[in-house]
Amino acid sequence: MKKCIWCSRNDNDVNFNTLAHTFPQSLGGKNICLNVCDSCNFEFGKKQSFQPSVDLAVKEIFNLSRFLISDSKNISSYKRFSSEYFKVNLQRRQINIKMKYKLQSKFQENFARSFKRGIYKIFLEERERICGDSHSDEFNFIREFSRYNLNDVPLYYLRPRYPILLIDQEQLDNPKLHFTESDLELHRKYRLYEFYYGGYSYLLHTNAFMQDLHINKYNAEVVMKNKNSMILSTLVQIHRMEDLDFRYNLFNDGL
Ligand SMILES: [Zn+2]
Secondary structure (H helix, E strand, C coil): CCECCCCCCECCCCCCCCCCECCCHHHCCCCECCCCCHHHHHHHHCCECCECCHHHHHHHHHHHHHHHHCCCCCHHHHHHCCCCCEEEECCCCEEEECHHHHCCCCHHHHHHHHHHHHHHHHHHHHHHHHCCCCCCHHHHHHHHHHHCCCCCCCEEEEEECCCCCCCCHHHHHCCCCCCCHHHHHHHHHHCEEEEEECCEEEEEECCCCCHHHHHHHHHHHHHHHHCCCCCCEEEEECCCHHHHCCCCCCCCCCC
16 A cells, blocks of 8 residues: 555555656656655645745756766857756856846745755655655654645755865766665764765754754764865855855856
């Protein structure tokens, strides 16, 4: 019997006919979460007014990351690059938000919210696919946020001090999450999950309680500890789209 990880309904009540890609298919995502019903799957792709759908927000940001770090780009690939929200100015080496969106109030915040919901959505669906335990009540806070757009759950990334050091080509070709012993350790110690995509490490909460305490502890014990090393990063919480600062080392500094 299938039971949806988002709405908890099973195949007596709802259909499971569409394929729920954990990472968007357009990013190369090949993995499917079987326990996602059609209506929940549809909801993530549904465009809302003044707010991109959850799927689209992830797609736009990750597509941009992927484009910027690809080493095979040339003038024609810049010309081919298409995006609903961004425009690339090759002469000025700048990426800007298209004017019609820039002028919308709260656009940046709304976009960031959809993106955050999308990252948590990927986490829960991949977790179900790999570990099969996403129905646990522990993850109710993710269901409320990602599926029902309630409350707010913080999302962070590590902004590297130096231009990209590691390009994980496999992750770009077929993005997936891992739940290895070190991931479980991070969950036990800090109630966090970390994954790498397109030049950034993203950090998610895996538990609803004492999130401030856990992230501060992680920052002090792990991030700050690397202060003098090459892998120095800064922990950034994502509130607005531009907090992602995808231009920071990938583009404006020149690659
Ligand atoms: Zn459902």
